[in-house]
Amino acid sequence: MKEGQIQGLPSRAPAALSDLIIGAVTQARSKVGSNALTTPKNVPATTTTSEEGPRLIEAAYDPSDLIVDSDEHIKSFEKIINSASDRILIHSTFISEERSQAMLPLLVRASERGAKIDILWGQDDLGSSTNSSQLAAEKMQAAVDAGGKSGSISFHPFSTNSHAKVVIADSAKGWNALIGSCNWLASDYSSFETSFRLREPFLVGQLIRKLSGLAQGRPGVWNNFAVDLSVLGRRVMELPALGGRKVPMRLIYGSQHAQLVLDARDAARKRIFCLSHRIGVVAESMALLPALAAVKVHGIEASF
Template identity: 40%
Template sequence: MRTVHIVFPVFRGARKFKIEKGRRWSVIEHLVLQALARRPRSARELSEAAGGLPRRVIIEAITRLMRAGWVELQSSGSTVIFDATNAGKVRSVDYELPSAVTLIDKWRSFRIDAHTGAAFRVGDLTTSHWHNLPQTNDEQIVHLIDKPTIDSENLSEIFNAIEGQDELIVGVHPSTTRLSKTWGTVAYRHGVAEGIPSRAPKAFVDFIEREYEKVRQDEISLPEPSRPAIASEPKTKADNSYLFDHSDLILDGHQHEDAFTKLIKNADTRILVHSGFVTDNVNAVLPKLLAAAGRSVRIDLFYGQDEKEGARTSSEETIEHIKKKIAGTGLREMFRIHPFSTESHSKIAIADDRQTGSWTALVGSCNWLASGFTSFDASVRLRDPRLVGQLICTLGRMAKGRIGVWNDAHVAGLFVLGRSVERMPPKNGRKAEIDLLFTGDHAPLVMEAARKAKERVFVLSHQFGIAGRPVTIFPLMDVASSTGIDVLAFYGKPAGKKTAAELLDLREQYGKAGLKLRSVERPRLHAKVLGWDQDDIAISSFNWLSVDPNDQKPLREIGIRIKSGRVAEQFLRDFERAQW
């Protein structure tokens, strides 16, 4: 059965858009604020006053209002009470709450089908240059469609295609840049289309099917087309079943040093490392990386420390030091040090193994290019190629750098590599339910833990600060006071300037509501973990007790959520044993 390639002209372009980013307030959130402006209430009272509205809905509404500074937390014995702040009382009488949106300027690229005018995001269509198009031979047929019927973009179509979640495009900066022409490809194998975006407009799907039908009329042996889904299919339970064993949990500094050393030593062709920071501790790792480069292993280093206006960050200064060391070894061509910050706090190390031919990724809290491997960190070893491939593609997304600046060759190479790894067959072994976590997934996961926990919830965070209260502290305090389950919160150090007396007061206040807050100094706690009951755990780069996740930076935090028999129970036992 021959493959049929439908090749059609595509216009590509990029514009700088004015975007309002942020979620609008709901009617429920407005009503909750008005109720609290009249008098302080508990979540239970608000739920009853709303006619039995589920408590989780009330909690989510209060969480957003606390982030805006319109609601504050009070403690009355063992009961958690909420009250509107002065600013909240002023806003409560408004006809409509002012949207918490930020106006940002963003370059966005797009593709336009030159026949229907349908607009797509960059990655939705498979495109290539003329000289890279497939050619008709004994195994495949190429049906080329030329002569575009449109010659300019439809802004309404483009806005609909490239607006992200909680985004509204409100304008476009003037530009004299014209659209350029490239070619899109949809392949039909056994009558099944590959390359039609899941949310493609019906007009585009019909256009592609008509063109395939023309080829079928000439080639009697070709099967009828199998119509692709117009809307994306929901995930099935099997979609997140990946290789995992309890030994894939990496805890404390010694295990992290061993795992990173093994990753580098066994690397066959590639090593990719993303570290939130780079410090002088990298000098202990550099000889190992140089040894790998000496075996012709290509090494990509990324860092995420936010750049400063008019000044170098400490990571940038250390990176310059690394470049000078590498320059004198004759191995400079084997290193690619990303030229600017990814602005991501994530910690990722990836490599292929020359002994097994498989790929491994380490994801968690350890800054691979900054750690002295003396703190208690927590990471997960990922061995399933589907997950490792997704992470490599994620690094490609992170590598775009500053607004409007893309290193096309390098970024494209990461995506090609990621897709290649993702298609590798996984090995046999135990499996668990695993999900990648990105910035916006962390706050909802706390809500899930608070909603589903039956016995206990525990959280580990490098820092403890006020920004973590509406995200993590409040939902866990609420579940502790309302259900009586154990809630344990561990932190390494306070964020900001807090006296010992202030910390003691907070500990007593939270303790009355059922949340046990505890500082851990030996070993120095750097892990970021959320777990509940026996089988659910999330290991991440996200400081659960000190950070409010920034939805405008979806790749700033990356973690792993695991559901496996007794994995949370085992982790907590190992953590307690590690404390001096």
């Protein structure tokens, strides 16, 4: 399992089989949690292997890089698109036809300035003939083609199976990325959201290279688009580092998120606060049990 999802199981598999697998994994993790996670000193020290993900680097930071709430998100999205002149990459877990149509004039104007725009999405596209994001992407690409912009704006037809919400674009001041909780081409921008504006070239380039892997689609084949993104990512990574205020940063992918809960359990001394859009089947073993261990050992206040 990865991020709460069963990997490699055909979409046509019975729901009962999925429930059995999830139940078995949850039970196993619970046993591990009750035995190994209740005593923080039993947890191995963090290693420096590649499995831990990209290393920490000193990266440019300004308080305005933290984007909070719905109004700031729509403003930030419009700004990054309006500032782009060469390349725009958007990954939205979901795509809605209504929101995409509302954003299309913004994207068309960017394409008229010479920007090449690629839109990826992550909603599962297998086992359903009514996949909303896939249908929306197909309709939007048809609208783009009818408007004569097929060479400039691409709504890719395949799912990346990723929950990432990312916008990356160049600007006169350098490359920027918005990464966080907002489904850029599905949100009605009325809910509470949090995102971060990433400006350090090395990290933005890393993020582009990560998208190049997602751009392979389900077969995992290095198509021309994926190769193009990999080359672009390397080029951006090699740009000069930014000056000004720096703080340690690194990108976190997939299963690496689980370590954050353990870090909070071990390092927190007063309070742990966790906010999640949804509560899934792995919440108990992956988040609640580690937090309860901190409550027991350190007297931490834990709020979910």
